[in-house]
Amino acid sequence: MVDRDPSREDATRCLATAVVATGAATADLGAARRGPDRDAAMRIDPSELGAERIYRLMTGIVVPRPIAWVTSLSAKGVVNLAPFSAFTFVSQKPPMLAVSIGRKAGVYKDTAHNILDTEEYVIHIADTPLMSALHESSVEHPPDVSEVELLKLEVRPSEHIKVPRLAAPPVAMECRFRQCLEFGEARSRLIVGEVVMFHIRDDLVNNGKIETEALDPIARIGGPRYARLGEIVTLRTVFQTPKSPD
Numbered sequence: 001m002v003d004r005d006p007s008r009e010d011a012t013r014c015l016a017t018a019v020v021a022t023g024a025a026t027a028d029l030g031a032a033r034r035g036p037d038r039d040a041a042m043r044i045d046p047s048e049l050g051a052e053r054i055y056r057l058m059t060g061i062v063v064p065r066p067i068a069w070v071t072s073l074s075a076k077g078v079v080n081l082a083p084f085s086a087f088t089f090v091s092q093k094p095p096m097l098a099v100s101i102g103r104k105a106g107v108y109k110d111t112a113h114n115i116l117d118t119e120e121y122v123i124h125i126a127d128t129p130l131m132s133a134l135h136e137s138s139v140e141h142p143p144d145v146s147e148v149e150l151l152k153l154e155v156r157p158s159e160h161i162k163v164p165r166l167a168a169p170p171v172a173m174e175c176r177f178r179q180c181l182e183f184g185e186a187r188s189r190l191i192v193g194e195v196v197m198f199h200i201r202d203d204l205v206n207n208g209k210i211e212t213e214a215l216d217p218i219a220r221i222g223g224p225r226y227a228r229l230g231e232i233v234t235l236r237t238v239f240q241t242p243k244s245p246d
């Protein structure tokens with residue numbers, strides 16, 4: 001993320017002043033990690049940090065993140081593709097997904113433009129074989145360049161919307177734009193859309209549930225670092241009141 005925060009030059013000093021040691025040698029994060037002293041903790045006041053520093057902290061803390069791999073269409077008909085890991089679901093009926101899209105050099109990214117222009121997009125979930133293509137699709141290109149064509153990815157028509165979906169990912173979700181909220185000084189956009197069609201590879205659905213190991217999803221850590229699923233641990237089932245009477 002490009003940091004346009006004018007206070008950035010002060011960021012290093014800010015971090016130093018914002019970090020207050022609460023125990024002996026706690027300023028040494030490496031020592032805190034290695035040692036058993038769990039009471040030793042850094043205190044970091046975000047009001048004293050620049051945007052880039054906070055971004056680094058938060059993307060290291062909120063891990064691993066699932067990745068929305070998004071196709072969208074420009075007004076001129078160019079198919080755009082980019083990954084977004086600030087991604088979650090916010091409603092089940094109707095199914096709604098949220099993606100947070102920031103800005104580059106102060107300008108909204110192509111995906112945010114396209115979604116607000118056309119009100120349609122497709123969110124895919126990529127599996128391990130697609131990791132490298134997903135990563136490459138984050139390279140910045142002008143809006144008239146299609147990452148889908150550059151990466152030679154096969155597309156298929158969607159059923160309810162004009163934006164095509166990728167053929168390779170195990171899951172594709174056709175979405176209609178519903179809501180956009182802007183947050184913070186950088187005014188990043190939280191874009192919420194309704195899934196109007198799920199496309200899920202046949203072998204992944206068993207009794208209405210997704211076979212997670214077979215899905216083999218990739219997650220983002222930070223920068224060029226990704227993770228795969230590790231061991232899945234099953235504990236006892238805890239009763240949950242049904243979400244609705246039906």
Ligand SMILES: Cc1cc2nc3c(=O)[nH]c(=O)nc-3n(C[C@H](O)[C@H](O)[C@H](O)COP(=O)(O)O)c2cc1C
Nearest residue numbers: 082083084085086100101102109110111138140220
């Ligand atoms: C795995 C991954 C996850 C990303 N997640 C986000 C995100 O959540 N929000 C964001 O604004 N940018 C994110 N990015 C950066 C965008 O993908 C990148 O800025 C891209 O060029 C945007 O493309 P566009 O301008 O075509 O929309 C991510 C990059 C990678 C590699």
